[in-house]
Amino acid sequence: MNKLYLWGIIIAVAMLGATYATLGYLKDGLNGDIVNILAIAGAAALVIITIFVVIKYVRQMQVDHATGELADESWDNIGEYKNPVPFGWAIIFLGTIIWGLWYWTIGYPVNSFSQIGQYNEEVKTLNTAFDKKYANIKGDELVNMGESVYLVECVACHGLNADGNEEKDAADLNQRISVKSVKYVINHGLTGKLIGSEMAMPDRNGLFNTATGALITDAEIDSVAQYVANGMKDNKAGAKVFANVCAACHGPDGKGQAYVAPDIASWNQKLIVNVLTYGKVGAIGKMPIMDRLNAKQKEAVAAYVMSLSKGE
Known part of the structure; x- marks a missing residue:
């Protein structure tokens, strides 16, 4: 054998x-x-x-052993056999192409049942009903909705106390911004759509002190980071750096300017909604896009986050 x-x-x-x-x-x-x-x-x-x-x-x-009729052409005296495509194989190949064109045009899934399509239709219907039912809620009701959404969608990273596990896993939402976050943005810049526009925050190589005519220094970054994180108060050195470096875009009071720069003095609904919509890269990591939330849920989360720092 x-x-x-x-x-x-x-x-x-x-x-x-x-x-x-x-x-x-x-x-x-x-x-x-x-x-x-x-x-x-x-x-x-x-x-x-x-x-x-x-x-x-x-x-x-x-x-x-190979047998058959050699083609007329040869390369370095190496010939090639004529291998015509089998007729049956050619018919099957062309038939498959025709079937594929039918499948993607008038066949499945365009005109047939689809679980994904059914799911999308049901989500669309439920979102419409949701928007109609909760379109006019505001005040405490909106905050309560935001807290419910937060506990489902946000608590895994930001924690029950909304402190991001002491900013180890995510941003601390009990304050507008931390020193670490301010310094990261100054050093690395920011391309996120915090005000919904395409305007980008330059990194430190594009930030000049108008009083000295020089690029911002490490000492100035430390000073202005402390100033901004502390609610833009009780830091004369930081206030001076802010006025000479940051105020041109963020405004003298840090409230931002439309189409130019976001409000870095306090929370506002549009900024939080845009972070949920577009995501954000920061000192701790990447905030994902929360595309599971509809517009009203994002508005509610913004109301809840803004309520966390009230009374400070």
């Missing part, structure tokens, strides 16, 4: 034996279940067919 066939038999027996041995570890074996029986039978057939198909073609490569 040819060694190749012998090895094929040995491998097939070994794999079938391993399959049989595996069944012995199952609590109830096949348990008379026709599905289990068919699955094992299919696996056994697949093993046998695969091994002997491989053997057939390996054996064919060992003993067969």
